[in-house]
Amino acid sequence: TCAVPLHAQPQPQLQPGQAASPQAATPQAEPRIGAAPAWITPLAIPAPNPARRDRPIQTLLLNSQVRVEADAETSYSEMAVLIQNAQGVQGLGTIALPWRPDHSELTIHRVEIIRNGTPIDLLAGGRRFTVARRESNLASAMLDGVLTAVMQAGGLAVGDTIHLVFSVRQRPGALPLRAENLYALPYGFPVRRLYARVLWPTGTTLQWRA
Numbered sequence: 447t448c449a450v451p452l453h454a455q456p457q458p459q460l461q462p463g464q465a466a467s468p469q470a471a472t473p474q475a476e477p478r479i480g481a482a483p484a485w486i487t488p489l490a491i492p493a494p495n496p497a498r499r500d501r502p503i504q505t506l507l508l509n510s511q512v513r514v515e516a517d518a519e520t521s522y523s524e525m526a527v528l529i530q531n532a533q534g535v536q537g538l539g540t541i542a543l544p545w546r547p548d549h550s551e552l553t554i555h556r557v558e559i560i561r562n563g564t565p566i567d568l569l570a571g572g573r574r575f576t577v578a579r580r581e582s583n584l585a586s587a588m589l590d591g592v593l594t595a596v597m598q599a600g601g602l603a604v605g606d607t608i609h610l611v612f613s614v615r616q617r618p619g620a621l622p623l624r625a626e627n628l629y630a631l632p633y634g635f636p637v638r639r640l641y642a643r644v645l646w647p648t649g650t651t652l653q654w655r656a
Contacts, residue, residue: 476577477543477552477595479569482611483522485645486511491526491560491607492638502534503527506607506638512627514646521627522613526560528606535602543575543595545614552595556611559602565609568599 482488494504509524529535545552554575557568575595599608629642646652 474545474547474551475593477545477554477575477612479574480553480555482555483513483520483613485513486522487643489524489639489641491609494528495636495638498636499530502531502537503529504638505636507641508637508639509641510629511641511643512645514644514650516647518615518617520613520615522611524609524611526607526609529602529604529608531604535604538608539599539602541575541597541599541608541610543612544592545595546591547593548591549616551615551617552612553615554595554612556609557597557599558609559599560607560609561603561605566601568597573597 489507489509491507494506498504505525505527507524507526509522511522513520513522527538529538541557543552543554554569559566559568575597578594578596579592602608627644631637631640644652
């Protein structure tokens with residue numbers, strides 16, 4: 447499963463029956479399909495590393511770009527993964543993108559299979575993601591409101607590259623928005639090219655910690 451971590455800040459959780467903040471916008475019931483933001487820096491997908499051809503998959507590109515504004519934060523994410531054997535096909539057959547509709551908006555820019563250099567658009571013909579609601583904290587009587595957009599990447603074959611591009615725009619909820627980001631690369635998870643970029647308003651104080 448190609449499950450992308452929830453790129454959002456911890457938000458206040460609602461007890462069952464508790465009303466949402468009146469400041470919250472109308473929740474987004476499903477992801478939008480749209481063009482990538484104009485402010486991003488486009489990147490080419492690099493060639494695979496021949497020394498890693500024995501792995502089930504090879505991550506060619508992880509591209510993270512964030513724009514912080516006075517009242518919102520937009521996180522743009524792009525990934526390209528090469529499938530190198532049958533095990534890799536099984537592991538990437540499902541795409542799952544979580545988001546919190548009460549506090550964020552999910553826009554999907556591109557979902558495609560690149561086969562022999564030719565892209566196959568998985569959003570062609572009006573195809574859409576299925577939306578599932580999975581409350582992970584029901585045992586504690588807590589509702590987090592997370593929705594997950596799910597799509598089966600049918601037709602994947604060895605040698606294909608799955609290419610996924612999306613963005614999540616966060617807005618203030620019950621508490622003011624405090625922009626923050628965490629970048630971490632798990633040990634033993636090599637990436638051909640990793641790119642991170644953050645934009646913020648002039649005059650804003652930025653703190654870095656490592």
